[in-house]
Amino acid sequence: MTHALELKDVWLTFPTAEGPLDVLKGVSLAVEPGGSVAIVGPSGSGKSSLISVAAGLEKPSRGEVSLLGERIESLGEDQLARLRRGRVSMVFQSFHLLETMTAFDNVRTPLEIAGLDRVSARANDWLDRVGLSRRRLHYPGQLSGGERQRVAVARALSSDPALVFADEPTGNLDAESGRGVADLLFDLTNEGSTTLVIVTHDDELAARAARIVHMRDGRIV
Numbered sequence: 491m492t493h494a495l496e497l498k499d500v501w502l503t504f505p506t507a508e509g510p511l512d513v514l515k516g517v518s519l520a521v522e523p524g525g526s527v528a529i530v531g532p533s534g535s536g537k538s539s540l541i542s543v544a545a546g547l548e549k550p551s552r553g554e555v556s557l558l559g560e561r562i563e564s565l566g567e568d569q570l571a572r573l574r575r576g577r578v579s580m581v582f583q584s585f586h587l588l589e590t591m592t593a594f595d596n597v598r599t600p601l602e603i604a605g606l607d608r609v610s611a612r613a614n615d616w617l618d619r620v621g622l623s624r625r626r627l628h629y630p631g632q633l634s635g636g637e638r639q640r641v642a643v644a645r646a647l648s649s650d651p652a653l654v655f656a657d658e659p660t661g662n663l664d665a666e667s668g669r670g671v672a673d674l675l676f677d678l679t680n681e682g683s684t685t686l687v688i689v690t691h692d693d694e695l696a697a698r699a700a701r702i703v704h705m706r707d708g709r710i711v
């Protein structure tokens with residue numbers, strides 16, 4: 491595999507009442523395995539759209555998307571799920587934890603679904619690494635924002651994925667817990683061979699990535 495992620499002339503167009511709206515306008519991007527890339531740009535410039543298309547959450551209207559060496563734009567849901575399972579993870583601004591599950595189960599369940607071994611030991615180990623071993627049996631509603639995001643980071647990284655997409659992972663956190671979550675994301679992905687693609691408004695956070703990609707009006711500039 492030469493690239494962890496490759497986009498070639500990707501367009502994303504939505505129908506709107508005023509006619510078609512081009513949200514991505516011919517974006518090309520190649521990310522080497524093991525690196526980190528920050529995507530920055532003004533609000534509405536297409537950063538979240540880019541990450542959604544790159545992660546396979548949204549189909550491009552035109553262009554090619556390769557994830558871990560495989561073209562994904564014409565894959566069905568099941569094929570895409572199989573490709574991503576345990577190898578591609580997401581961290582969202584709003585955490586996306588399952589409220590009815592403990593922190594431990596939020597981390598363990600995806601590992602089980604991915605068919606990995608030692609799922610309980612891994613979940614405990616990762617909760618420990620993010621500093622939450624004493625909160626394993628707490629539900630998301632019993633955790634602070636920073637703690638919730640640390641559970642989400644443990645969940646994202648516990649499968650030892652090849653690629654992690656993080657969309658404004660510190661956007662809902664105060665400066666101090668944001669810094670803690672950013673430290674974890676960068677340190678823990680650097681430790682392994684995980685590629686990190688992070689969307690952020692925060693220049694300090696972006697500066698920690700090996701490479702910064704600037705977006706403006708649906709294009710990389």
Ligand SMILES: Nc1ncnc2c1ncn2[C@@H]1O[C@H](COP(=O)(O)OP(=O)(O)OP(=O)(O)O)[C@@H](O)[C@H]1O
Nearest residue numbers: 504506511513531532533534535536537538539540
């Ligand atoms: N489903 C949709 N239908 C129509 N327009 C959309 C849709 N999704 C996104 N857009 C538009 O696409 C543009 C880019 O949105 P996107 O969320 O990718 O920007 P962003 O750079 O991530 O912004 P922010 O930093 O504010 O999160 C915006 O103008 C948005 O309104």
